[in-house]
Amino acid sequence: MAFFSYLISGLSLGAIYAIIALGYTMVYGIAKMLNFAHGDVIMVGGYIAFTCSISLGVNPYIATIISALGCMVLGVLVERIAYRPLRGAQSLSVLITAIGVSYFLQNVALLIFGANTKSFTSIINMPPLKLFNGELTITAEAIVTIIVCLVVMALLTLFVNKTRLGWAMMAVSEDKGAATLMGINSNATIGLTFAIGSFLAGIAGVLLCSSYPTLTPTTGAMPGIKAFVAAVLGGIGSIPGACIGGFLLGILENLSKAYISSQLSDAIVFSVLIIVLLIRPTGLMGKKQIEKV
Amino acid sequence: MLEVKNLNVYYGMIHAIKDVSFSVKKGEIVSLIGANGAGKTTILQTVSGLIKPKSGEIIYNGENIVKISGHKLVSKGLAHVPEGRRIFAELSVIQNLKLGAYTRRSNFEIDETLKNIFNKFPRLAERKNQLAGTLSGGEQQMLAMGRALMSHPSLILMDEPSMGLSPIYVNKIFEIIKEINNDGTTILLVEQNAKKAMSIADKVYVLETGNIVRSGNASELINDEAIKKAYLGE
Ligand SMILES: Nc1ncnc2c1ncn2[C@@H]1O[C@H](COP(=O)(O)OP(=O)(O)O)[C@@H](O)[C@H]1O
Ligand SMILES: [Mg+2]
Numbered sequence: 001m002a003f004f005s006y007l008i009s010g011l012s013l014g015a016i017y018a019i020i021a022l023g024y025t026m027v028y029g030i031a032k033m034l035n036f037a038h039g040d041v042i043m044v045g046g047y048i049a050f051t052c053s054i055s056l057g058v059n060p061y062i063a064t065i066i067s068a069l070g071c072m073v074l075g076v077l078v079e080r081i082a083y084r085p086l087r088g089a090q091s092l093s094v095l096i097t098a099i100g101v102s103y104f105l106q107n108v109a110l111l112i113f114g115a116n117t118k119s120f121t122s123i124i125n126m127p128p129l130k131l132f133n134g135e136l137t138i139t140a141e142a143i144v145t146i147i148v149c150l151v152v153m154a155l156l157t158l159f160v161n162k163t164r165l166g167w168a169m170m171a172v173s174e175d176k177g178a179a180t181l182m183g184i185n186s187n188a189t190i191g192l193t194f195a196i197g198s199f200l201a202g203i204a205g206v207l208l209c210s211s212y213p214t215l216t217p218t219t220g221a222m223p224g225i226k227a228f229v230a231a232v233l234g235g236i237g238s239i240p241g242a243c244i245g246g247f248l249l250g251i252l253e254n255l256s257k258a259y260i261s262s263q264l265s266d267a268i269v270f271s272v273l274i275i276v277l278l279i280r281p282t283g284l285m286g287k288k289q290i291e292k293v
Numbered sequence: 294m295l296e297v298k299n300l301n302v303y304y305g306m307i308h309a310i311k312d313v314s315f316s317v318k319k320g321e322i323v324s325l326i327g328a329n330g331a332g333k334t335t336i337l338q339t340v341s342g343l344i345k346p347k348s349g350e351i352i353y354n355g356e357n358i359v360k361i362s363g364h365k366l367v368s369k370g371l372a373h374v375p376e377g378r379r380i381f382a383e384l385s386v387i388q389n390l391k392l393g394a395y396t397r398r399s400n401f402e403i404d405e406t407l408k409n410i411f412n413k414f415p416r417l418a419e420r421k422n423q424l425a426g427t428l429s430g431g432e433q434q435m436l437a438m439g440r441a442l443m444s445h446p447s448l449i450l451m452d453e454p455s456m457g458l459s460p461i462y463v464n465k466i467f468e469i470i471k472e473i474n475n476d477g478t479t480i481l482l483v484e485q486n487a488k489k490a491m492s493i494a495d496k497v498y499v500l501e502t503g504n505i506v507r508s509g510n511a512s513e514l515i516n517d518e519a520i521k522k523a524y525l526g527e
Contacts, residue, residue, distance in 0.1 A: 164395070171381050171392050177343050178379040183367030183396035183444065 001135045006258045007251060012142035012211060014250020015149035019204040020227030021234065021242035022156060023197030029237035030173045030193045033094045037078060037101035039224015040109075041198050045071045045205025046215045047109060050118055060123035068202035075198020076191055084187065102221075109217035122210040141211045148207065152200060153243045160239065169193060173237070226253075229273050235286030244284060294319040294448055294479050295340070300349035302332075302339050309335045310346070311503040317448070317496075322470070322480045324490040324511065326524055327500035333483040334376050336500075337450045340481075341373040342366050353448070368396040372446035376453050376483075378437040382426030386417055389425050389436055393443025403443070410439040413469065431462035438469065448479045455486050467493055487524040491515045499524070 020042060027035045048070045052063035082101050086094050126140035160166035171179040172189045179186055208223060209215055226249060234245025249269060256265040280286065295317040302310035310332050317323045325333050338344045340351055342363025351359050358366060372393075381389050390410065394403045411418035414435045420428060425436055434454055441449055451470065455463040463486065471493050474480050484490035491497055491511045499507035499520065507514065514520050 167384065167388055167392055168395065170384055170388075174381045174383060175379050177338075178375060178381065179392075180343060180363040181341060181367070181373045181375060181379075182392045182440070183364050184392075185362070185364045 001132065002258075004136055005138075006254050008138050008142055010251035010254030011247060012139075012145045012250070013254060014230075014247035015145045016204055016208050016211070016223065016246075017227045017230045017249050018149050018243045018246025019152055019200050019207070020223060021231040021246045022152065022239065023200050023204075024228055025231040025234070025236055025238060025242040026156075026169075026193050027197050028231070030169055031079075031083070031190045032173075033083065033091065034098065034228070035083075035194075035197075036095065036098040036224070036228075037105060038197065038201060039220040039222075039227070040102045040105040041071050041075055041078075041201040041220065042205040042208060042223060043109060043215075043217060043220030044074055044105060045202035046120065046209040046219055047113055047118075048202070049123065049206045049209065050120055050215055053123065054118075054121060060121075060125070064123055064203065064206045067206050068199045071202030071205070072195045072199040075194040075201070078198075079191055079194040084190075087187075106217045106221075113217065115216065118215040120209040120213040120215050122213060123206055124210055139211075141207070145207045145211065148203065149243065149246075152203075153239065156196075156239055165189075165192065226269070229269065233273055233276055233283055235283030238283070238285040241283055241285030294354060295481065296350075296352040297336075297340065298350040298352070300336070300339065300351070301347045302335055302344060303347050304335075309503050310339070313349075313500075313503070313505050315498050315505060315508065317479060317481050319447075319479055320474075320477070321495040322474050322482060322493055323496045323498070324482045324484060324494035325498050325500055326484055326487040326490055329485065330502075331500040332503040333500055334452055337373060337375075337452050337481070337483055341371060341450060367444050367446075370445075370447035371450070372441035372444050372448070373450040374437045374441045374452060374454060376456070378430075378433045380425045380428075380433050380436050380440065382424065384425055385422050386425055386428070386436060387421040389440050390417070390421075390443050393440035394445075396444060402445075406443055406445055410442055413442075413472070414439050431458050431465070434458060434462070434466060435469075438466075438473075442473070442478075446478060448481065449473065450481045450483075452483045453485060454482075455484065455489065463489065487520075488515075488526075491525075 023038055024035065027033065045067045049063045049067040052058040052066050053060045078101055082097050083094065086097060122141055124140045124144050128140055129138040129143065160169060168184045168189050171182060171184055172186045176186045227246065230245035230249045231242050233249060234241025252272060253265050253269050256268040260268065298314050300310055300313045313336065325336065327333055335344065339346050342361060346359060350357050353371065390407060394406065397403055416432055417435060417439055425433065428436060454466050458466065467489050470480060470482065482490055482494065491514060494511040497509060497511045497514045498505050507520065
């Protein structure tokens with residue numbers, strides 16, 4: 001039973017990575033940039049929810065929505081102010097800017113909230129699920145997190161494959177110039193991608209802080225990097241890939257913590273990434289190159 | 294319908310288009326011919342707003358469109374079949390076509406246009422659910438044309454539509470261009486296949502390293518000795 005309990009908490013951690021990885025992968029797929037500040041948007045989401053629900057006493061679900069919307073606005077502003085002027089610049093310049101944005105957000109949080117750890121109260125106020133006469137306990141946070149992740153993935157897949165805007169995103173992702181010739185505003189489409197990714201980061205922030213209730217200005221950094229690894233593992237640019245990568249990473253991390261060593265778990269996770277990339281450089285679900293005729 | 298006046302385009306320090314002027318009247322096929330690197334693609338991309346010129350005017354239906362973003366020109370009736378086709382390889386044929394109608398709102402009208410395009414290009418109808426990247430070169434060219442027609446344009450810019458195609462497809466593509474023109478669409482055609490282009494064009498401009506060096510009616514230029522020598526391989 002202990003194994004299943006580790007497995008489920010791994011799934012739940014993986015679901016958080018997956019939601020973050022979705023933002024990474026969509027922005028990469030469409031804007032062709034690695035938004036290294038994405039992890040810090042999660043931290044901002046955590047602080048917004050913390051301020052609303054704990055300092056101001058707002059209903060925790062409403063606080064979650066405020067947090068997601070706040071992150072959405074933040075993501076769009078960051079894209080507009082920091083990344084859009086660099087459209088067409090070398091990818092190294094964009095990457096350095098993204099790292100700059102990351103430090104900027106961390107330091108603003110430090111300035112406002114201080115370095116002390118804030119203890120977050122879970123927004124999910126439900127009893128855990130006990131199975132097999134109480135031998136297996138599943139927290140409500142784990143259940144909610146996994147369900148939210150699956151719903152988000154399904155909605156995003158539908159959005160991208162079935163709606164006009166989703167097709168526009170795919171068109172911009174393949175060829176910005178040709179998309180412009182279709183009458184698609186590629187800047188607006190990239191902005192929309194940031195909006196969606198950052199909205200999800202806000203939700204991920206609240207879920208993360210509900211399961212791991214400590215909040216500091218660097219809370220988002222490590223999950224951000226792990227989610228990036230998940231996105232690469234699954235095949236960067238691929239929506240189902242981000243989910244599979246996230247779940248695999250969460251499970252792997254938790255099982256290695258439980259059975260091998262909690263110090264080595266990160267090293268194990270990164271080794272697996274390296275091995276997978278050696279065998280399949282495009283990741284598990286990475287796009288096959290279509291041969292151009 | 295389209296009047297380009299004293300256009301100058303730079304790539305960094307490179308002066309790619311030098312004071313170019315030309316015009317396209319409603320209902321015409323105007324052909325822009327010239328060797329590789331002469332600046333034909335640059336001119337088309339500037340007209341459709343993908344590249345911003347350093348100076349000059351582009352008057353389209355009486356309006357100077359130089360400052361208008363490229364994506365806003367499509368709903369003004371300007372379509373562009375780009376060099377190398379640039380279809381969306383990872384989307385299906387039908388998705389490509391529907392993206393061509395991105396700026397149109399009425400589903401009924403879009404379906405009507407789609408029907409017409411499937412009549413014109415039966416191959417596309419047969420392959421509508423296939424990924425566009427799996428089509429042959431000639432089929433991709435037809436898709437690129439069909440996609441441009443989906444916006445119901447009044448002026449189409451075509452950049453080397455016959456490039457890389459087998460002779461059978463080349464003839465077919467030129468027939469289709471003629472047909473599109475007969476349906477009432479004005480065409481600005483860029484070609485390296487000067488002979489074919491001149492045979493269907495009303496007016497011809499000859500471009501050499503960013504300058505227009507000759508212009509005139511196609512019927513006159515096609516018999517011009519210098520043109521014959523330089524561009525028609527005779
Ligand atoms: N993106 C670019 N950057 C720099 N120079 C370019 C670029 N595109 C084209 N050029 C240069 O501009 C000139 C005209 O190119 P182009 O318009 O593609 O000619 P054509 O379509 O007639 O073959 C060429 O000398 C080419 O090398
Ligand atoms: Mg060209």
